[in-house]
Amino acid sequence: MRNILDELVKRNHSVTVLVSEASPSVDYNNSRHATKFNFLVYKVPFSKSYLHGLTEELINFSMFEWHHSSMLKKILWSHDWTTRSIDVLMRQCDSMFKDEQLMATLRDSKFDAVLLDPVTICGDLVADILNLPLIISLRLSLGGVIERHCGHAPAPPSYVPAAPLPYSDHMTFVERLINTVTYVSLSAMTDMFWRLRLDKYYTEVKGSPTSYCGTLGKADLWFIRTFWDIETPRPIPPNFKHVGGLHCKPANQLPxxxxxxxxxxxxxxxxxxxxxxxxxxxxxxxxxxxxxxxxxxxxxxxxxxxxxxxxxxxxxxxxxxxxxxxxxxxxxxxxxxxxxxxxxxxxxxxxxxxxxxxxxxxxxxxxxxxxxxxxxxxxxxxxxxxxxxxxxxxxxxxxxxxxxxxxxxxxxxxxxDQPVAPLSTAAFWVEFVMRHGGAPHLRLASHELNWFQYHSLDVAAALLVVLMITGALCWAGIRCFLLRCRRGRREKND
Amino acid sequence: MRNILDELVKRNHSVTVLVSEASPSVDYNNSRHATKFNFLVYKVPFSKSYLHGLTEELINFSMFEWHHSSMLKKILWSHDWTTRSIDVLMRQCDSMFKDEQLMATLRDSKFDAVLLDPVTICGDLVADILNLPLIISLRLSLGGVIERHCGHAPAPPSYVPAAPLPYSDHMTFVERLINTVTYVSLSAMTDMFWRLRLDKYYTEVKGSPTSYCGTLGKADLWFIRTFWDIETPRPIPPNFKHVGGLHCKPANQLPxxxxxxxxxxxxxxxxxxxxxxxxxxxxxxxxxxxxxxxxxxxxxxxxxxxxxxxxxxxxxxxxxxxxxxxxxxxxxxxxxxxxxxxxxxxxxxxxxxxxxxxxxxxxxxxxxxxxxxxxxxxxxxxxxxxxxxxxxxxxxxxxxxxxxxxxxxxxxxxxxDQPVAPLSTAAFWVEFVMRHGGAPHLRLASHELNWFQYHSLDVAAALLVVLMITGALCWAGIRCFLLRCRRGRREKND
Structure with missing residues (x-):
């Protein structure tokens, strides 16, 4: 993300970083940063060390306890950790949205676009409320749920392994089975979680029915921070731009x-x-x-x-x-x-x-x-x-x-060997969105469909009904014909 | 196509055009062309005017008779015309493959890549036989069957209209219904046609089981000659490059x-x-x-x-x-x-x-x-x-x-407003394939699956069996429990 922002500043754009005072990753006090970016820092009712502690907890459990924990313990721990993380993220959102001066500044600033990593929530809601084009920068989500559900990127389970599984795109039957089950269960779990927690919160803030996935889905562009040299080739929507390795550059002199x-x-x-x-x-x-x-x-x-x-x-x-x-x-x-x-x-x-x-x-x-x-x-x-x-x-x-x-x-x-280097690709598309106020020509129309339309379930049902009626009519016709035949024969016999 | 070849020549590549003497579109006698390209012209047992006549027939029927013809007549005419066209294309192929001197020249020429438009057949088979990387340049196919079946590009019927239908990507229910039926019937018809005619011929020529679609599917790259300004946004495999408008350039002085x-x-x-x-x-x-x-x-x-x-x-x-x-x-x-x-x-x-x-x-x-x-x-x-x-x-x-x-x-x-102009994109990717001997990192692994694996039908069947066995076991367990309860009650009553 920093690399894109640096490049935008280099191209003479003004970049504002919206950040909570407790951010463990953005050093908004650094004077070198302050000359480059404008920081909008808002207060939150928790400390940087609390956020840091959450990350530490995740690392320690994943590194030292995951291997010898029972499935039940893994699930319970994950649920507990996720709940606490989401709680703190929501409190962060609350602090932001309730800071009226901050919101007024955001509204008055007339930005051209919002760039965010969905590792935190609410940035997309800010874009939505300010009615600004949204650009998402994402490494990956668990089981690809964000890319699949919110970005409508297909990931056929027969050859695209789900994110945490270390499979290749040439899977055995058993691997494909595990892959499919992983996709289905992660989809179901995440979807339920989004519905129960995030959608409710988003609706509350927005004041009208709003879903987390729907708000992310409004994005004009998705930067995916991988590239096909390592990533599994899969079909992608035209507004997905793979920019993996955008931070790589020729080596500088060492100290x-x-x-x-x-x-x-x-x-x-x-x-x-x-x-x-x-x-x-x-x-x-x-x-x-x-x-x-x-x-x-x-x-x-x-x-x-x-x-x-x-x-x-x-x-x-x-x-x-x-x-x-x-x-x-x-x-x-x-x-x-x-x-x-x-x-x-x-x-x-x-x-x-x-x-x-x-x-x-x-x-x-x-x-x-x-x-x-x-x-x-x-x-x-x-x-x-x-x-x-x-x-x-x-x-x-x-x-x-x-x-x-x-x-x-x-x-x-x-x-x-790419026609345009990844960092230039990212910068080009940010500028494209700024120039044209979005990139609707690259966005799938599927975002305007509900799930049963998207999967053509209504069409399938209609075709099934037509097929059944045709079948019934044919059967009735044949039956009628046979009956008449039999009656004819009986009359003849009589 | 000409524009790509011109650009390749401009970039100092040697371009050989393989063409039958009856080609109605390639003017291999033109001296201006002969200095640019090498022509490999092979004899065919029919004339340029015969091919021209076939095209004329298509235009005349489509323009003047299509509108007031019955569905039956349309189908009969289309079947007749297609059969004759494929016959002549196969005779053309035969002439090419049986021209031993030509084939020897092709083999000895050590080309870097083959570029073709699947409007004719067999070019892909040449690439396959010579074991050369293949690049396809395509405007569209009827119902997108070539892109979908052979290129594995998804086209969800809920928002991607089938090629001949003048629908937008926001379809009504009835339009989606017609669209789905169009996809299914065109897929079935084309697939049957390929199986009955082309696969048999390809297998004959190659001497081992070979399918038309499978040979096209070996392509390293697909140039699609449309762009998202006009084309319906849809998910695309990474080896599909949309280069619509590659022939456009600033205006020259008029006569x-x-x-x-x-x-x-x-x-x-x-x-x-x-x-x-x-x-x-x-x-x-x-x-x-x-x-x-x-x-x-x-x-x-x-x-x-x-x-x-x-x-x-x-x-x-x-x-x-x-x-x-x-x-x-x-x-x-x-x-x-x-x-x-x-x-x-x-x-x-x-x-x-x-x-x-x-x-x-x-x-x-x-x-x-x-x-x-x-x-x-x-x-x-x-x-x-x-x-x-x-x-x-x-x-x-x-x-x-x-x-x-x-x-x-x-x-x-x-x-x-594209990071790279369409013609440069096409030329870049041709050169990429020449440099690296292909572009396997962009090709979907789905090409290595058969149709039921691709659609995860075997996995679905396995899951269904597991589900049924689990269900049966649960039912047996409940039944056993109930029986025991009843017996217990009876014994108590006794």
């Missing part, structure tokens, strides 16, 4: 000390290790498993890690609180990337053609890494069963077996 | 005498009249109706017409055998375009923002013109009931009522 360390690796090169910005530390045992493996390879290692320094850490490995990941992955000495499989890092590795060792933690990460592994560009390890030896061997393989490099190079070639 | 005539129109301006290249003359009555109307308007008129000069023709109207249509439509003095509604002219009019009077003759023309009429950019007239007065009035309206001009101007703005 001097880091560059020196990288250069010291010589021909052996460097391995970059990062588990993303959300996971900050591991258990001592896990950290040791990783540190020992890294200590055994001939490469120098740059590991983004905020936890305590493992005692087993060797001199070839340096820990950093933060790394310029894109610049490191684009460095000519970089040989491999150890990653949790978050989309951002993954696209950077594809862009710079760096083979990977994936250690997925939760969410879409197992699926992401599985996609690269199937394409021969990554080795997957399981954090819970991984040994130092396995990690060392995996790194040895992706660095020394030429297949991994050539596979990722092919993906990189395909990814870079 | 001197024509420019002089156009300039002589003054502020009143010019009206351009063309019924395309296929229809060359009308009945005397029709020609008179048109000539009289054109004679009554204050504009000068340029009419592309090869028939006898109507006696009623006035001095403001000039007849031409051929006109530089794109240059005329792009001329600042041009006020309106009288057209039969062929896609090419229509996109030129959209590109240059010229409002239209549409007099559709047959095929997709009524639908094309209806789309522009619904968008307020054209008036539609019926050739069979049209009077001079109606045509005069229609021209007066589109020229003098500002709504028509502003509507077509809006369409033109949207059409021109």
């Amino acid at each position: 001097a000390d880091m560059e020196e360390f990288v250069q010291s690796s010589g021909d052996a090169g460097v391995v970059v290790v990062s588990f993303g910005s959300m996971v900050t530390n591991f258990t001592t045992e896990t950290a040791d498993v990783i540190a020992v493996a890294l200590g055994q390879i001939p490469q120098k290692v740059i590991w983004k890690y905020k936890g305590n320094k493992p005692k087993t850490l060797m001199s070839n490995t340096r820990l950093y609180d933060w790394i310029p990941q894109n610049d490191l992955l684009g460095h000519p000495r970089t040989r491999a990337f150890v990653t949790h499989g978050g989309t951002n890092g993954l696209y950077e590795a594809v862009y710079h053609a760096v083979p990977m060792v994936g250690i997925p933690l939760f969410a879409d990460q197992p699926d992401n890494i599985a996609r690269l592994s199937r394409r021969g560009a990554a080795v997957v390890l399981d954090l819970n069963t991984m040994t130092s030896d396995m990690l060392r061997q995996a790194l040895h393989d992706v660095i020394n077996q030429p297949g991994y490099k050539s596979s990722i190079q092919h993906l990189s070639n395909v990814h870079r | 001197a005498d024509m420019e002089e005539f156009v300039q002589s129109s003054g502020d009143a301006g010019v009206v351009v009249v063309s019924f395309g290249s296929m229809v060359t003359n009308f009945t005397t009555e029709t020609a008179d109706v048109i000539a009289v109307a054109l004679g009554q308007i204050p504009q000068k008129v340029i009419w592309k017409y090869k028939g006898n000069k109507p006696k009623t023709l006035m001095s403001n109207t000039r007849l031409y055998d051929w006109i530089p249509q794109n240059d005329l439509l792009g001329h600042p003095r041009t006020r309106a375009f009288v057209t039969h509604g062929g896609t090419n002219g229509l996109y030129e009019a959209v590109y240059h923002a010229v409002p239209m009077v549409g007099i559709p003759l047959f095929a997709d023309q009524p639908d094309n013109i209806a789309r522009l009429s619904r968008r307020g950019a054209a008036v539609v007239l019926d050739l069979n009931t049209m009077t001079s007065d109606m045509l005069r009035q229609a021209l007066h309206d589109v020229i003098n009522q500002p709504g028509y001009k502003s509507s077509i101007q809006h369409l033109s703005n949207v059409h021109r």
Whole structure:
């Protein structure tokens, strides 16, 4: 999202960021940001640390408890966590909509378009209330429910795996069965949840019957932050634009000390290790498993890690609180990337053609890494069963077996070979919406149908009735004919 | 198609055109062409005039007999004409495949890709036999059967009208009913026809079980020669590229005498009249109706017409055998375009923002013109009931009522506002396929499924069985429980 906003500012547009004071991701006090964007910050009755705590809870449960929890516990925990998250999001919405000065400012500002990620709610309702064109930027939703139900993007269960399943588009019968059941149950659950919680709230705020999905469905454009090099090819509505990898760019110069360390690796090169910005530390045992493996390879290692320094850490490995990941992955000495499989890092590795060792933690990460592994560009390890030896061997393989490099190079070639770069595509379409006040020519008319019209159920019913009447008439005709025949024969016999 | 080939030559590619000596559309003797393209011409056992006659027959029946023919006659005629056309196409294929020298040349030429319009058959089979990437360029097929069945592009009958129906994407219940029946019957008819005729032939040539649709379905890319400004928005596979209007370009200078005539129109301006290249003359009555109307308007008129000069023709109207249509439509003095509604002219009019009077003759023309009429950019007239007065009035309206001009101007703005121009898009993707030997990352995996897997019928059946067994077990359990209860009560009573 930041990348699109930066690009819009670069193109001389004025960008206003609407954000709650408790936002854990938007640093509205940063002076460098304040000169670029206008911030509209509204008060909320909870703190940044409360939101942060919710995220921590999700990560901890997903990483450490999910595997050995019963299905019942998983469901109960998910329900509880989701309920609390939605509650806090609704309180955030309330604070926004009840802030009359804020709403007046929004109304008076005469914006050209609203850009949002549906990871939070209500942004679409703001666009709707202000009667502004809406652009959605989305990585994915669980089971693709938002894309399918609200964006009307088809996802045939026979060849498009549902979002959390690490299947390819060539599924076995059993996989297709599980996939279909996953789609149906996730659809039903989410739909019920939307109806019971969000639709009620949206209707309350708007003052007329309004649905969450219907409001999202008004979007003029959907930016999907994946691309066909990794994403499963599927039919998409014309207003879906796949812009995966829009944040990738050629590498900049590294900080001097880091560059020196990288250069010291010589021909052996460097391995970059990062588990993303959300996971900050591991258990001592896990950290040791990783540190020992890294200590055994001939490469120098740059590991983004905020936890305590493992005692087993060797001199070839340096820990950093933060790394310029894109610049490191684009460095000519970089040989491999150890990653949790978050989309951002993954696209950077594809862009710079760096083979990977994936250690997925939760969410879409197992699926992401599985996609690269199937394409021969990554080795997957399981954090819970991984040994130092396995990690060392995996790194040895992706660095020394030429297949991994050539596979990722092919993906990189395909990814870079687009008529317009993803970031320019996104910026073009934002500007298009601003120029024309929307993009109705790209929007499916299905959004104006209700569900039984959309699925042609009324037509099917009508055809069935016609068929039954025709059948009945034919049957009556044949019966009449037979009766007459019989009577004729009887009369003849008489 | 020519436009793509020209662009490829401009980009320094070598283009070979494989054509039968009887081709009515490719002028392989033209020296201007011969310097640009390599022609591979093969002999066929029929003449150019025979092929031309088939087209003439189609036009004459569609224009003059279709309206007052019974459904039975229409079906019989269509069946007869299609059978003869397919026969001649198969004879053409035979001549090609049995020309061993030709096939050897094709094999030895080591082409990078095959580009074809499925208006004829066998080109896909050539690509398949030579094991070359295939690119399809298509305007549309009847009922979208080729796009739907062979390209796996979804077309939900609830909001995507079937190709010959002039419906919008907002259909009434009855329209949706007719649309669904049209889809189903066209699908069934075409599918049967393919199975009985083409699949047998393809299997024969290939020497192993091969289907027409399956061979087309191997295509890496599909260029669809429409765009969302006019086309109904619908979900598309990632390997479908909409390149409608790729032939449109800024106007060139007109020939001197024509420019002089156009300039002589003054502020009143010019009206351009063309019924395309296929229809060359009308009945005397029709020609008179048109000539009289054109004679009554204050504009000068340029009419592309090869028939006898109507006696009623006035001095403001000039007849031409051929006109530089794109240059005329792009001329600042041009006020309106009288057209039969062929896609090419229509996109030129959209590109240059010229409002239209549409007099559709047959095929997709009524639908094309209806789309522009619904968008307020054209008036539609019926050739069979049209009077001079109606045509005069229609021209007066589109020229003098500002709504028509502003509507077509809006369409033109949207059409021109694309990140990459349609011709560049087409050329880019041809070159992409040449660079990478195909574009498998854009192709749906559904092509590898058979029809019941594709529609998840096996999964549905399995789920149904599971559901039934579960139901039976539940019922057995309840029954057992009730029996035991009853027995318990009886024992108690005893």
